[in-house]
Amino acid sequence: MGLLRADGFVLRIRDFAESDLIVTLFTEQWGKRTAIAKRARRLNSRLGGVFDLLNRVEVVFYPKSRLDLVSQGALLQGFPHLKGDLNVVAAALLVGRLLDRLLPFHQPEERVYSLFGRFLNLLEAGDHSVDRLRLSVTLKLLAFLGHRPRLAGCVRCGSESGPFLFASECGGVLCRACAQREGIKISRGLALSLDAFLRLPLERVNVIHLCPEDIRVAVKVVDGYVDHLASGP
């Protein structure tokens, strides 16, 4: 195959050799790719600043089975407002890391790509609750990747009476009777709020009200589930 062109987000970067950069990109057209950008860390490199984390870039590369070779790259969006706020950038990086861990290589994921772009643009605009955006986008991305958590009732018996325990290994909530061991306790109200995050568009997250304690529990549940999935069977 000859040269390919793609739009993509920078998910991961690491230095390599004296002046090269190895970048993991989530491209719209070719899915997740790892590529080497030769001499990208030289002061006078035309690629300087292009491959910073979370940037949306245009890239031209030679595809290889493991490590693509970057031929050209240009910055499309750098998200300066997002990156100016530590809390916001931390939320964005966590979602980027999730994609780096869970996306399969070389497989386009159109819906995931579009959702991640909308998430970064909403963070950049700064009008939405950062916690709720991150919870919502994480749940939606998990659903798109085949791991939609079941939250509306017990995974085993269907009971809708809470409180529940969230069981990552079951992919959802268990009622008290079905839960065989300790887990993160989650009220029925919170389980339904998280379910609403799955169904409502990202742009509407502000209509779901969560108290700080709910957010703390929700983050624990969602991050624990991601860790469980990323650590593999």
Ligand SMILES: [Zn+2]
């Ligand atoms: Zn049950």
